[in-house]
Amino acid sequence: MSAVPINIANEYLWLGFLLVDLIVAVLVYRLFGRIGLFALIVMNIIVCNLQVMKFVNLFGLTTTLGNILYASVFFATDILGEKYGKREARRGVWLGFAMLVLATAYMQIALLFAPAESDTIQPALNKIFGLYPRVVGASLIAYLVSQLHDVWAYDFWKRTTQGRHLWLRNNASTMVSQAIDTTLFCSVAFWGLVSLSDFAQILFTTYLLKFIVAAADTPFIYLARMMTPPDLEPASASTPAPSVAEAPNGETE
Structure with a gap:
């Protein structure tokens, strides 16, 4: 496994992006609750499957982008499991899975359209989304298996520790x-496309990151647990109780 020069800018960018991503996830949860986390899962799973096609040097090793956004999907489902339960x-x-399938299908349909003579983007789209199905196929398999395991394991440890x-x-x-x-x-995504040494390096660095x-x-999930988003706020004590329904003739039902 050969070392590569450390790009200081990449390390700072990665750490800064990690901090921003976790802060955004907590803010989205605080402002929008469960729906916000659902939206975050969908956005992250789609964007990270685009980022993962870019190879970068981080901490002296070669890896792919997308690790932060993808890992924060696990963070989002952990918040859902903690505050809303295993079912949510x-x-x-499953919402993230369905939207990724649709995004993949829609982009493949877009590639079928014949470009205008003045178009200059089609070659770039072909290059990016031509590889996209294999990357997405790998992501779908890995995502579904690992995420369903994560939801099960989180609930298991929550029940086991009462x-x-x-943190555990x-x-x-x-x-x-x-x-x-x-x-x-x-x-699934890289076997046969890169050398064995590069594959081992990608595997190691991807998991490490x-x-x-x-x-x-x-610490962010502790912060999220202390928060009360709009959909978990108790009904206001000043809110009047709903009136008894009246029938059309004015009699109560």
Whole structure:
């Protein structure tokens, strides 16, 4: 595994992006609750499948982009599992899966349109989205298996510890699920496309970076647990009770 020169700018960008992404996830949850987390899952899963096609040097090793956005999907489903329960976390997983399938299908349809003579973008789209189906296929398999495991494992540890040790269920569920995800994704997406040494390096660095994100999100899930988003706010005591329904003839029902 050959070392590559460290690009200081990339390291600062990556760490800064990690911080911004986690802050955004918590803010989206605080402002929009469950619906916001659903939207965040959909956006992150689609965008990270575009970013993952770019190879960069981080901390002296070659890896792909998309690790931060993808890892924060696990963070979002953990918040869903913590605040709304296992059923809502699973709904978030399936929503992300369905939207990624649709996004892939829609872009393949877009490529079928004959470009105008003045168009200059078609070659770039072909290059990006020509590889996209394999990357998305790998992502779909890895995403579904690892995310459903994460939801199950989070709920398992929550019940086992009787709601205590939030840090344990957050990290134990995510770090194992990330190992499952990384192995499945890299095997399907990159096997045969890169050399064996590059494949091993991608596998190692991808999991390492996801591991870092999983550890880094721990204080943020504690912060999220203390928050009360709009859809979990108790009904105001000043809100009048609903009146008894009246029938058309004025009699109560």
